[in-house]
Amino acid sequence: xxxxxxxxxxxxxxxxxxxxxxxxxxxxCIADNFPQKKSVRVDYxxxxxxxxxxxxxxxxxxxxCIEIARKTAMSLVPSISRPGETINVRIYNLPRDAKVDxxxxxxxxxxxxxxxxxxxxxxxxVRPRMTYALFRCARCGSEIWVEQPGMLxxxxxxxNNPEGGxxxxxxxxxxxxxxxxxxxxxxxxxxxxxxxLRGGAQPERITGYVEDDIAGEVTAGNRITLNGILRxxxxxxxxxxxxxxxxxxxxxxxFEQHEYDEITITDEDERKILxxxxxPMLYENIVRSISPSIYGLDAVKKAxxxxxxxxxxxxxxxxxxxRGDMHILLIGDPGVAKSQLLRYMSALAPRGIYASGKSASxxxxxxxxxxxxxxxxxxxxxxxxxVLADKGLACIDExxxxxxxxxxxxxxxxxxxxxSVAKAGITATLQCRCSMLAAANPKxxxxxxxxxxxxxxxxxxxxxxxxDLIFVLTDKPDKKKDTAITEHILNAHQRGQxxxxxxxxxxxxxxxxxxxxxxxxxxxxxxxxxxxxxxxxSKRITPIMTDDAKRIIESSxxxxxxxxxxxxxxxxxxxxxxxxxxLSEASAKMRLxxxxxxxDANRAVDLVEDYLRRIAGNDEGGFDIDKIATGISxxxxxxxDVVRSIFREFGIDGLNSDELMQHGASQGLEDSDVTRALKxxxxxxxxxKSPAGIYKLx
Numbered sequence: 001x002x003x004x005x006x007x008x009x010x011x012x013x014x015x016x017x018x019x020x021x022x023x024x025x026x027x028x029c030i031a032d033n034f035p036q037k038k039s040v041r042v043d044y045x046x047x048x049x050x051x052x053x054x055x056x057x058x059x060x061x062x063x064x065c066i067e068i069a070r071k072t073a074m075s076l077v078p079s080i081s082r083p084g085e086t087i088n089v090r091i092y093n094l095p096r097d098a099k100v101d102x103x104x105x106x107x108x109x110x111x112x113x114x115x116x117x118x119x120x121x122x123x124x125x126v127r128p129r130m131t132y133a134l135f136r137c138a139r140c141g142s143e144i145w146v147e148q149p150g151m152l153x154x155x156x157x158x159x160n161n162p163e164g165g166x167x168x169x170x171x172x173x174x175x176x177x178x179x180x181x182x183x184x185x186x187x188x189x190x191x192x193x194x195x196x197l198r199g200g201a202q203p204e205r206i207t208g209y210v211e212d213d214i215a216g217e218v219t220a221g222n223r224i225t226l227n228g229i230l231r232x233x234x235x236x237x238x239x240x241x242x243x244x245x246x247x248x249x250x251x252x253x254x255f256e257q258h259e260y261d262e263i264t265i266t267d268e269d270e271r272k273i274l275x276x277x278x279x280p281m282l283y284e285n286i287v288r289s290i291s292p293s294i295y296g297l298d299a300v301k302k303a304x305x306x307x308x309x310x311x312x313x314x315x316x317x318x319x320x321x322x323r324g325d326m327h328i329l330l331i332g333d334p335g336v337a338k339s340q341l342l343r344y345m346s347a348l349a350p351r352g353i354y355a356s357g358k359s360a361s362x363x364x365x366x367x368x369x370x371x372x373x374x375x376x377x378x379x380x381x382x383x384x385x386x387v388l389a390d391k392g393l394a395c396i397d398e399x400x401x402x403x404x405x406x407x408x409x410x411x412x413x414x415x416x417x418x419x420s421v422a423k424a425g426i427t428a429t430l431q432c433r434c435s436m437l438a439a440a441n442p443k444x445x446x447x448x449x450x451x452x453x454x455x456x457x458x459x460x461x462x463x464x465x466x467x468d469l470i471f472v473l474t475d476k477p478d479k480k481k482d483t484a485i486t487e488h489i490l491n492a493h494q495r496g497q498x499x500x501x502x503x504x505x506x507x508x509x510x511x512x513x514x515x516x517x518x519x520x521x522x523x524x525x526x527x528x529x530x531x532x533x534x535x536x537x538s539k540r541i542t543p544i545m546t547d548d549a550k551r552i553i554e555s556s557x558x559x560x561x562x563x564x565x566x567x568x569x570x571x572x573x574x575x576x577x578x579x580x581x582x583l584s585e586a587s588a589k590m591r592l593x594x595x596x597x598x599x600d601a602n603r604a605v606d607l608v609e610d611y612l613r614r615i616a617g618n619d620e621g622g623f624d625i626d627k628i629a630t631g632i633s634x635x636x637x638x639x640x641d642v643v644r645s646i647f648r649e650f651g652i653d654g655l656n657s658d659e660l661m662q663h664g665a666s667q668g669l670e671d672s673d674v675t676r677a678l679k680x681x682x683x684x685x686x687x688x689k690s691p692a693g694i695y696k697l698x
Contacts, residue, residue, distance in 0.1 A: 005057050010065055013054045014072040017047055030087060031077045039088040039213050040073055041252065044095060058091070059098055062113035062229050066091075066251070085181065088212055090252035094227050102192050102204040105246060109230045116206060116248060117225045118190035122370065122382045125186070126216045132181040135173040139166040144173065184215040188250070190226065208248035218253060220367070221387040221430055225254040265533055272530070273537045277592040286590065289524035289531055291344040294337045295488035296481075300471050303328055303607055304345060307393075307435050308535055309589045311582030312542045323417050325435040326582050327466060329399070331457055332473025333446045338439040342395040345437055348528060351392025353434075355385045365396075366409045367430055369423040379426055386413050386432040393435050400440040400458050407463060410436075414466040438467075447474050468579035469611050488522075495519040543588035545581070549601035553580045556605045560612070576612070580604045642667050643677040647687065647697050654694035 005013075017023065023040060030037045048055040058065045069089040077087060094115040102116055135144045135156050142161035146154055155173055159166045188210055192203040208226045210218070218224060228251045232244035265273070276282060287301045311324035330338050346352030355365065368382045386394050399407070413419050419430045443458040457464065464470065498512045526534070557577050583604035588596045646663045647655070655663070657678075664674040678695065681687045687695050 005054065005061075007064075007068060010054075010057075010068045011072055013047075013050055014065075014069045016050045017042065018072060018076065020046060027073060027076050027087075030073075034077065034087075035085065037213075038086075039090050042069075042089060042091050044091055044093045047091070048095075059094075059113045062251075063111065090214070090227075092227055092252040092254055099225075102190070102206045105206070105230060110232055110246070112230060113227070113251070114230055114248075115225050115227045116190065116208075118192050118206075118223075119383070119388055120188055120218050120220055120222045120224055121191045121205060122189040123186065123218050123220050124188075126184045127186070128182040129185040129211070130180050131183045134176040134179045136176055137161065137166060138172040138174055183212050186210045186215040186218070188218055188224075188226070190224065193223065206246065206248060208250045210250045210253065214250075214253055217255075220383040221390055222255060226250050227252045227254065265537055269530075269533050270537070273534050274592070276526070276530075276534060283587075283590065285525040286531070289526045289528075290348070291337075291341055292522050292524050293492045294340060294344075295485045297337070297341070297473070299607075299610065300328075300330060300341070300473070303469050303471070303583075304341070304437065306583055306586040306590065306607075307437065308345075308349065309538050309586040310435060311585040312589075313433070321417075322578075323415075323433070324582060324585065325417065325433060326468045326579070326586065327414055327436040327438070329464070329467040329470045330437075330439045330473060331442060331470065332439070333475040334441060336473040336475050338473065339397050342397050342437060342439055345393060346395040348531065349393035351389060351434075352395060353385045353389040353392065354395045354397070356397045365406065366413065366419045366432075367421045367423075367428075369421070369426055379423075383430065384419075386410075386434060387419065387430045389434040390431050391433050393437060394432075396436065396438045398440070399438045400443075404460070407460065411462060411466065414463075447472070465573070465575060468576075468582060469607060470615050471611065472614050491519045492522050495522055538589045538592055541589050541592060541594060543585055543594055543596045543600075545584070545596040546598070548598040549584060549596045552598055552601040552605060553577070553584065556580070556609070560609070576608055579608055583607055639669060639673045640677045640680055642669060643674060643681065644686075647695075654690065654696040656694055660695065 018027065018040075023042070023046075026040055030040065044055065044058075047058060066089055070086055073087045073089060091113070094113065098113060099115045099117065100109060102118060105114070105116075130148050130153070133146050133148055133153065135146060136142070137144065137159040140159065140161050142159060144156045144160055146156050148154055153175075159171055159173075186209070188208045189205055190208065191205045208228060226248055228248040230246055231249050232246055279285065283302075283305070286305045287298065290301045290305055307326045307328055310326060313324040314322040316322070330341070332338055343354055346354040364384050365386050366384045367387060368384060369379045370382045371379060396410075409419070413432050414436060417431070417433045419432055421428045421430065440457070440459060442456045444456060447456055494515055498510070498515045501507070501512060524531075557580065580601070581604075584596045584600040587600035587603045588594075591600075593600075643660070643664065646660065646667070650659070650663060660674055660678070661671050664671070669677075678687070682689065687697055689695050
């Protein structure tokens, strides 16, 4: 490190930087538009081109270098004369070795220029901070300007007027608030990005103070890089302490333009990606690369592979936005590896957030209103898990364990992909354009053979209908399947044990190479990093539907709609039609194709029809989506109507259960049908049961 720069050397180096055409234009633009424009944005690479040693010195001594840079820039703009008015020099694009993770900030970094990446968790409103205060002497009226570097107002020690005769005596000063100079100030709290954390580590946070013309640009949930000087502040405790808090004095803010920007795709990578896309076995290989340590679940993995690529986000002429993200729900018996799959996907997706329903509140998922300790203790918003997963994948486990109130916050997030917050006097809308992969257990802990699947899912119908695909995973003893699963799990453990062996270790009776070859099917076909790059590359493509694909989707949708036996039941709704489109778009993007072909449409139709058959299939071989959409199938609704008519005809004074069963039997209803109808009418508040056991109309 070079540290023998004198002020003249620093000024000469800045003159060299500012002599470049782009900075000359920038400074002349500031001269014409001051104070609307007052910042010179300097690319660190340009400083590096002038002198590598000086560029290193700027990182080591930023306060001194930036102060001289300001004066140099000011000398080129002669029209600024008022105290406190200054041109800001904002350095951005810091080198890799100046980028520090929040958890790795140490005492060595104090007063150095560092870049910190993360998610804006909490952002306060912009407030004015007095930077230069104008005081007037109460005795002689002379003006005294006092610089205000900290948060507490500093008054002058004595009057500076030599003729006033009051400079030796203690005197009173009046603050001229109107003539003083203010700067906009904003406090930002950022936390580490979730994709950088492994092993369940708690994300660390740091506070940054943003001033002047860059205040107010950041909102909660943004991915940003803060470039600034790390400073320390004594903890505000009653007793003096030697332990200091750290904060970032922010010089510039860089916004992440796109969720896949952190994934750099080189020319070599692009060549490999295009080669992968031409592989006829591409779809199968991608499916085999998703959590290969979990046996089977092929249909689920196929759907999740398509979810990773996603459909296309569209904006219509009237401003209506159509979502391209898909939502998938896995409902299954305990021990079918749902949670393992969710954790794997949250690590694989470029922006994955994992949350467990039991420990997640509505505020934790959407946004929390928290008291702000900056200034007057107002309320500010703190972004929750779904906002942090914006343009990524939100994996929510134990969806059925969430309270109804918390679960209701997901409705708007899933359909319109934003979260409206009205809390503590704050009304705001936050973006959460993410796909959702959720898992839940059946109502009774395990699926029961006798009851229909729809009756055993303890989720509100309004939420269920928002999922594009719902998979039911049952765990029934089956000798052939159990043998395959057992073998797969044991092979996975054996492969893991061999992989942990040190090089050169010899274990009698074990041939490591043979074990690895035998268990090669557990190895993903594509490396995780390569798959992420492939997904990132595919996001550049917006495929267009061909007439063939349109025809296939249309005929499938209309064929299922026509099963609605004369309008008594609704086999499928427009929500499933949109699922067809999203799945077929994702299939085309997976092949890096610019058109959605008949093959993509057939793949989408197969997946949706398979899911409908399992969840909404009825005894006649058709579909009844009302099982999911309203929680009551059309058949059950007809039975409820029969019980209602029995009450109207015979139950003016009430009926006991035996009488109801008798009337029901005469109308062709089973006892279980009557019991179920009574429960549903009671839940809806249409009937009530008296202490004597008599059912009456409410």
